[in-house]
Amino acid sequence: MTALPQSTEKRLGLVIDLDTCVGCQACVTACKGWNDAGIGLSDQDPYGANPSGTFLNRVHSYQVAIPDGPAQVVTFPRSCLHCDNAPCVTVCPTGASYKRAEDGIVLVNEDACIGCGLCAWACPYGAREMDAAQGVMKKCTLCVDRIYNETLPEEDREPACVRTCPTNARHFGDLADPDSAVSRLVAERGGYDLMPDMGTRPTNKYLPPRRKGPGAASPLEPLLDVQASGIAGWLDRMLGKL
Amino acid sequence: MHPAPSVILFSVLSGLGFGFLAFLGWGALMPSGWLAFLLWGLGYGLAVAGLLAATFHLGNPKNALKAFTQWRTSWLSREAWASVATLILLAPVALSDIFGLGLPRILGQVGGALAILTVFTTAMIYTQIKAVPRWHHWLTPVMFLTFALAGGAMLSGRAWAPVLLLAVGAVLLAVWRVGDGAFAAAGQSLGTATGLDRLGVPSVLDPAHTAGNYLKREMIFVVGRKHAARLRKIALVLASVAPALVLLLPLGLFGIALATVLHLAGALAARWLFFAEAEHVVGLYYGARG
Numbered sequence: 068m069t070a071l072p073q074s075t076e077k078r079l080g081l082v083i084d085l086d087t088c089v090g091c092q093a094c095v096t097a098c099k100g101w102n103d104a105g106i107g108l109s110d111q112d113p114y115g116a117n118p119s120g121t122f123l124n125r126v127h128s129y130q131v132a133i134p135d136g137p138a139q140v141v142t143f144p145r146s147c148l149h150c151d152n153a154p155c156v157t158v159c160p161t162g163a164s165y166k167r168a169e170d171g172i173v174l175v176n177e178d179a180c181i182g183c184g185l186c187a188w189a190c191p192y193g194a195r196e197m198d199a200a201q202g203v204m205k206k207c208t209l210c211v212d213r214i215y216n217e218t219l220p221e222e223d224r225e226p227a228c229v230r231t232c233p234t235n236a237r238h239f240g241d242l243a244d245p246d247s248a249v250s251r252l253v254a255e256r257g258g259y260d261l262m263p264d265m266g267t268r269p270t271n272k273y274l275p276p277r278r279k280g281p282g283a284a285s286p287l288e289p290l291l292d293v294q295a296s297g298i299a300g301w302l303d304r305m306l307g308k309l
Numbered sequence: 310m311h312p313a314p315s316v317i318l319f320s321v322l323s324g325l326g327f328g329f330l331a332f333l334g335w336g337a338l339m340p341s342g343w344l345a346f347l348l349w350g351l352g353y354g355l356a357v358a359g360l361l362a363a364t365f366h367l368g369n370p371k372n373a374l375k376a377f378t379q380w381r382t383s384w385l386s387r388e389a390w391a392s393v394a395t396l397i398l399l400a401p402v403a404l405s406d407i408f409g410l411g412l413p414r415i416l417g418q419v420g421g422a423l424a425i426l427t428v429f430t431t432a433m434i435y436t437q438i439k440a441v442p443r444w445h446h447w448l449t450p451v452m453f454l455t456f457a458l459a460g461g462a463m464l465s466g467r468a469w470a471p472v473l474l475l476a477v478g479a480v481l482l483a484v485w486r487v488g489d490g491a492f493a494a495a496g497q498s499l500g501t502a503t504g505l506d507r508l509g510v511p512s513v514l515d516p517a518h519t520a521g522n523y524l525k526r527e528m529i530f531v532v533g534r535k536h537a538a539r540l541r542k543i544a545l546v547l548a549s550v551a552p553a554l555v556l557l558l559p560l561g562l563f564g565i566a567l568a569t570v571l572h573l574a575g576a577l578a579a580r581w582l583f584f585a586e587a588e589h590v591v592g593l594y595y596g597a598r599g
Contacts, residue, residue, distance in 0.1 A: 070382050085505075118520050127517040127594055129499070133509035140514060143503055145594060154439065160386035161375035179375050182368020184527065185385055188310070191440040191497075193591035196523040202368025259504045262497055262590065265439055275507050 071156055075171035078243035079209055080149050080270035081229065082252050086277050088236035090128050090142025094228035098124040098146075101210060101227035106177065109200035121198045123147070123207040124228055133278070141276050144237070146228070147194035147207035148261065148269030149173050155186035155195060155206075164204070171243075171270055172211055177203045191265045214239075242270050310441065311530045312584035315365040320431060321576045323359025324453060326352055327395065327424040328461030333406075334399050334421030336414050337465045340406060349403035351464070353396065360392060384437055388430035395423040428457040435583075442495035443488040443587045448480070452583075455480045456548075456576060463552060463568055471553035474572065478549030481579055485541060492588045492598060502593040513596035528589040529597050537586060540578050548575025 102108055102123060110120035124146040131139045149166075153173050156164045163179035164186045166172070175186075175195075180203040187195040187204060195206045210226035213219060223230060229237040240249035249272075252258065258272035295303045330352040332338070340348050364370050377393075379386040399420035405412035432453035435444040459473035467473075499513075500506025552568035552575075560567065592598045 119522055121523070125517045127503075128514045129503060129505060129511040130514040131505050131509040131511045139508065141503070141505055141508070141511070143505075145517075157382040158385065158434075158437065160377075160379050160383045160389065161372060162379050163372075163375075179372055180369055181372045181376060182370075183366065183376075183385065184368070185434065187523070187527065188589070189438050189440060191590045192502075193524045193528070193594060197368055197527070199523070204368075259507070261504055262501050264496060264501070265590070273504050275504065278508060 071151075071153060071166055072168035072171075075151075075166070075168055075243070077170040077241045078149075078151070078270045079170045079172055079214070079240070080242050080249070080272070081146070081209075081226070082238040082240070082242075082249045082258060082272045082274060083144055084236040084238070084252075084256075084274040085141055085143065086236075086256075086274060087234045088126075088142050088144060089234055090126055091233060092126050093231045093233055094144055094237060095122060095124050095126055097227040097231035098122070098207075101213070102205075102208070106201070108205055109198050111199055119199070121196045121205050123194075123196070123205060136279065139276065139279060144228075145192065145194070146271075147173060147190075147209075148192060148267070148271040149207075149209060151268035151270065152266060154189040154191075154265075154267060158185045158189045160185070172209045173206070174208055174211065175204050175206055177201070180204055191262050191267065192269075209239075242272070310584045310587040310589060311527050312581045313366055315362050317577060317580045317584065319359045319363035319366070320453075321359070321456075321573065321580050322355050322362065323392070324428055324431065324457045325460040325464070325573065325576070326355025326357070326359055327392070327427050328457030328459070329464045330356060330395065330399055330461075331421040331424040331457070332461040332465040332467070334402055334417035334419075334424060336417055337462075337467060341409055342407065345403070345406040349399075349406065353403070356392070356396065384430055384433040388427065388434060391423060391427040391430045395420060395427050398423060425454065425457065428453050440590045441587045442491040442497075442590070444583075445495075446487060446491060448484050448487055452480050452484050456579075460569075460572060460576075463556065463565065463572060466565055471556045474549050474553040474556070474568075478545050481541075481545055481549065488586065495590070497590045497593060499593045499596070502590065516595065524591055525595065529592045529595055530585055531597065532582075532585040537582060540582055544575050544579035544582060546575065547571050548579050551575070 099108060099122060108121040112118050124144060127143045127145060129141050129143055131141055133139060149171055153166055156166050161179045161181055163176045165174060182202040184197055195204050198205050214224050216224060225239045229239040238249050238252060240247045242250055244250060253272045256274040258274050260269045333349060333352055364373060376386055376389045380390050401412055402417040402420055429450055432450035436449040439445050455477050459477045462470035462473050499511045503511055505511040552572040555564050555568040558564055588598050
């Protein structure tokens with residue numbers, strides 16, 4: 068059913084720390100690796116001149132011009148935000164796109180998808196990509212096949228992107244629970260929504276990168292002002308006259 | 310947005326078809342015999358051809374019947390219902406006209422209203438999308454409805470069809486004027502898309518991927534400004550002014566045919582622009598849209 072649930076018991080989602088993300092793309096490959104098993108995420112011409120493929124998570128890199136300091140580079144992972152008011156769900160004509168009442172995860176039932184692409188149009192964040200080989204819509208599942216999977220060791224029961232992140236920039240948890248680790252992180256670090264004016268009420272939050280302030284003076288700077296004296300000074304004056 | 314030929318053809322042909330079916334249902338012409346067969350056939354042909362073209366846009370059309378299930382929330386599902394209901398409801402009216410069965414016209418009145426409702430549901434598929442500010446405006450359904458009514462009036466030879474055709478031009482001018490400022494008015498930027506406006510002014514340092522992907526192909530279509538300006542003039546002249554003038558000449562049936570050909574060409578240009586010029590906010594992540 069493409070009607071959104073009134074509320075969800077849990078709000079499972081990600082908190083992404085832009086301060087510690089180094090843009091290594093490990094989450095991109097871990098996501099692709101895990102979700103490529105089974106039905107898969109197809110690639111087109113992957114080793115050719117014009118490679119293209121279906122990804123559920125992509126990392127951008129931005130330069131931020133700061134008025135009173137040097138520019139900062141921010142790497143920015145982008146994936147489904149599992150919105151409370153998900154526009155991708157209500158536009159779906161077949162009921163393939165849905166939001167789970169129990170944990171708030173937004174999923175696609177590929178068996179019911181007609182590949183019209185309207186959900187991808189409705190998403191402001193570019194979280195959905197049509198699989199060019201299968202003709203159905205793909206999106207982040209929050210690794211629903213890992214987080215509840217009791218055949219996996221407990222430490223692996225989190226999304227592949229979170230599990231693999233070498234700098235711990237990705238956190239997974241219940242954002243409906245104010246005492247969860249992710250909710251505390253959001254409260255302490257000022258976690259925010261992307262494009263809040265779009266009215267989507269995303270579950271995922273981003274933690275802002277810290278301001279680095281003006282650049283420190285170089286330790287070699289005093290040497291710039293050194294005046295030569297003695298023989299060196301004489302040489303300097305003579306050479307200057309040539 | 311990517312101007313997919315299937316969707317452009319679908320919305321133009323089915324818009325004209327349902328517009329014409331509405332006028333036939335309302336009894337604007339009251340043809341009989343072979344003439345009724347030809348005219349109703351034209352209306353049905355246009356509407357069905359449009360719907361068939363739309364299925365070419367689907368990645369997985371074998372599930373198409375499931376599109377009837379979500380009418381409570383989805384405009385696309387409502388469009389499926391409205392179009393099929395119109396075609397079914399008007400069928401006995403068409404047969405009545407062809408064979409002179411004399412069915413009460415009320416069925417045609419309701420069917421005609423449903424045909425117009427179908428065009429409205431088509432328009433709402435685009436209007437509802439907040440992520441495309443150019444579409445997210447009440448002028449979008451006004452444009453679709455004006456096209457359908459003008460086209461229907463033109464095909465059924467109404468005397469005031471030229472007025473409606475000129476209204477199409479006026480609506481197009483309004484759509485372009487409002488649309489050109491829509492993205493800025495929505496107030497989204499790379500800063501709000503990433504939340505980095507807290508820190509300063511972000512710009513793309515390095516693209517996330519060098520080759521294309523679905524998002525870039527589907528939603529980040531960039532149309533040249535000069536190209537667009539020329540196409541707007543073509544659309545305005547062909548869809549509105551030229552067919553209105555042709556209909557004012559005493560050319561009879563040939564005039565209607567000529568006006569229709571001109572109007573269709575202009576409508577295709579206008580609909581191409583409707584997609585090609587529509588800026589999706591996801592483009593912000595890729596440094597498009599300024």
